[in-house]
Each structure stands twice: as C-alpha cells, then as structure tokens.
C-alpha cells in the first residue's frame with residue numbers, strides 16, 4: 001500500500017502537537033468587544049466584579065420589610081424596585097410594604113412575605129395599616145455582596161463566552177469583554193475548483209471553504225475574510241502564505257494540495273517561505289496527508305519562534321478535510337485562545353452498534369449518530385463524501401487493531 005509521508009504521526013500525538021503549537025503561537029492580543037459580540041470567543045482576562053451581587057440589600061419576596069422581632073409592626077409606607085433610598089431607616093416596630101428586588105431600608109431585619117402576613121387595612125397607600133406575622137432574622141433579604149463582592153474574580157481567563165457569561169458580565173457592570181478570537185485565513189487550492197453554482201465539465205464545487213466559517217467559529221475563532229481561491233501553482237501559494245503572514249493572521253488553512261501529486265505544492269511552498277513543518281501526515285483515515293506547520297521562527301528544526309502564524313493543511317477530499325480540521329485545526333485554535341482541551345475525545349465508553357473494521361495501522365474516524373447510549377455508523381463517510389458527516393453527531397475513534405465494542409467519540413462541530 002502507498003503511504004503518504006515518511007514520518008506519519010499517530011493520531012493522538014498529532015492532536016497534542018497541534019495543541020502545543022497553538023499554545024506556543026498564542027492569539028495576537030486580546031480585543032475588547034461589546035458584550036453582544038463576544039459570544040463564543042474565549043476570555044483573554046479574568047472576569048472581576050465591578051459591582052457586587054446583589055448590589056444592595058434587596059427583598060427576595062414581595063411582602064413587608066420589618067424591623068424588630070414583631071409579631072406586629074406599623075406600616076410606614078411602600079418601596080418598589082428602582083426607588084433609591086425611598087424610605088429612611090426603620091425603627092423597631094416599623095415595616096414597609098416592599099417589592100421583590102427593591103432596596104431593603106436600613107434597620108430592617110427580615111421580609112415577611114404577603115402569604116405569611118395578616119394585615120389591618122390603612123389608607124390604601126400602605127401607610128397607617130398594621131401587619132402581623134412570624135419572622136426569622138434575615139429571612140428573605142438578599143444582603144449586598146452575599147453572592148459576589150466587588151473585586152471578586154469570578155471566571156478565569158480561557159473560559160468560553162456563553163450567554164450565561166455575558167449575562168453575568170453585565171450584572172457585574174461590564175459593557176465590554178477582552179476576548180481572544182484567532183483570525184483564520186482560508187486558501188482553497190485547485191484548478192478544478194468552482195467557487196459557486198453547479199460545477200462545469202471537469203470542475204468540482206468547493207465544499208471545504210463553506211464549511212470552515214462554522215468550524216472555526218465553533219471554538220470562537222473567526223475567518224479573516226472570504227476564502228481565497230488559488231490555482232495549482234507553487235508561486236501563487238508561496239505568495240499567499242507570505243501575504244497571510246504579513247497580515248498578521250493567526251492561522252492559515254490550506255485546502256487541498258496536501259498530497260504528493262504533481263500539482264500538490266503545499267510542502268514546496270512551505271519550504272520556500274521558510275516554514276517549519278511540525279506534523280507531516282497523520283496515521284488516520286480519512287485525513288492522512290494533513291499537515292501542521294509554523295511560519296514563525298527561523299525555520300531551523302525545532303525553532304518555531306514566539307508567535308508564528310500556524311499553517312494547517314487540510315486534504316482536498318471534503319470528509320478528509322473535516323477529519324483533519326477536528327484533528328489539527330480545532331485543538332490548535334482552542335489552545336491558541338488559551339481554552340482548555342474540552343474538544344478532546346471522550347473516553348472509549350460508547351458502544352458502537354454493528355460491525356466496524358479497524359485499520360491495520362491508522363486510527364479510523366467513523367461518522368456516527370449517537371442515541372440511546374449507542375453510536376451507530378451512518379455510512380457514506382468515504383473521504384470524498386460529506387453525506388455521512390452531515391447526518392452524524394460525531395466521529396467514533398477506532399484505533400488500529402480495535403476489537404470493539406466500545407469507542408471514544410469526537411463531536412463534530414455544530
């Protein structure tokens with residue numbers, strides 16, 4: 001059998017190398033973005049509280065804020081949420097009618113909910129009436145800062161920004177967040193590739209460029225503009241790599257030209273621009289010609305520089321490209337942003353339904369649908385076809401020589 005590459009790396013090791021290179025290259029500085037634009041990015045700083053939670057002593061129930069042990073209080077007025085300092089200090093024996101979330105006046109010991117209170121009517125404004133009930137000191141009052149004190153660190157750097165984190169940041173007084181969103185330049189190679197519409201005779205419609213924005217945004221990165229289409233020519237590819245490095249992009253993804261055919265110029269172009277190849281082929285199916293390199297450093301073996309642009313070479317076959325993106329691109333991007341390795345493979349604890357043949361030397365990535373605690377291969381997952389991956393939830397990770405029935409899972413980007 002023809003094997004592509006002289007130093008094909010085991011699949012798990014290739015993922016580790018991608019993480020190491022991503023972490024070493026880092027993200028080109030954090031950017032302050034409005035809360036609404038931060039979703040999915042990775043926090044480039046610790047999130048601290050600019051205000052406490054709650055910001056003031058607040059009623060947790062609708063009812064009466066009461067001062068003194070009771071069991072009866074005279075009602076001195078009413079406080080609704082949003083009214084700052086509406087009532088002065090309460091004296092023992094006094095109460096105010098209060099809304100949930102309203103500021104509890106000084107001197108109040110507890111809030112007596114309506115459903116536990118007996119009232120004698122006053123003048124309708126809340127004043128002049130009396131209220132009776134049993135209280136426990138401090139009950140139904142949320143004290144200022146009892147959840148979070150001003151200055152507390154609440155979320156570590158490297159956390160992915162979720163809707164909940166955005167809400168939290170707002171509640172802590174932030175309007176912007178400093179985030180890391182690696183920028184990814186996409187180069188689509190091939191004389192036969194059509195960018196849109198139905199391909200003509202001898203043409204193939206680009207299926208990888210349209211996948212990549214979703215793949216990179218699944219880990220909070222972003223495309224640096226539209227894909228650039230390149231002919232099968234060494235000089236065009238070398239020029240595009242130089243341009244991407246000059247523009248300060250974090251990652252260049254090259255689609256196609258990863259094999260060793262007469263029109264596959266990726267390795268020659270990398271040599272021309274002085275790149276250091278870190279992973280030259282991976283022992284996995286599909287996706288074995290994939291490649292990882294750094295445009296940083298001097299190009300001397302082992303010298304990757306401080307913050308060089310990372311190059312990921314995806315094979316031209318679209319399912320091989322998707323497999324390679326989950327193997328090298330996603331781990332590199334997450335590590336670059338400082339995010340933990342949550343895109344890792346689940347432990348081999350998922351039962352695979354039906355017969356799956358392992359490969360003799362390579363890890364197989366088999367498109368599966370996951371339901372009822374089982375992974376069922378969906379088929380149609382040859383290197384050139386995305387039909388299976390489009391129906392699948394994950395790749396089942398089938399190591400060489402696997403005898404089943406349990407496998408690890410690698411979730412597909414959503």
Ligand SMILES: Nc1nc2c(c(=O)[nH]1)N[C@H]1C(S)=C(S)[C@@H](COP(=O)(O)OP(=O)(O)OC[C@H]3O[C@@H](n4cnc5c(N)ncnc54)[C@H](O)[C@@H]3O)O[C@H]1N2
Pocket residue numbers: 002003004188189190192193204205206207208209255256257258259260261264287288289314315316317318320383
């Ligand atoms: N002698 C060998 N030949 C090949 C080997 C090998 O080990 N020895 N490996 C095969 C494998 S596996 C793959 S995968 C491909 C990788 O090829 P390239 O990355 O060089 O890509 P191309 O040759 O340009 O294209 C391969 C195939 O994919 C189609 N393609 C390319 N780009 C796209 C795109 N953006 N969207 C959709 N389809 C695309 C292209 O038309 C070809 O059919 O090498 C094998 N050869």
Ligand code: MOO
Pocket residue numbers: 284285286287288289315317320321383384
């Ligand atoms: O391994 Mo290729 O990358 O399968 O088609």
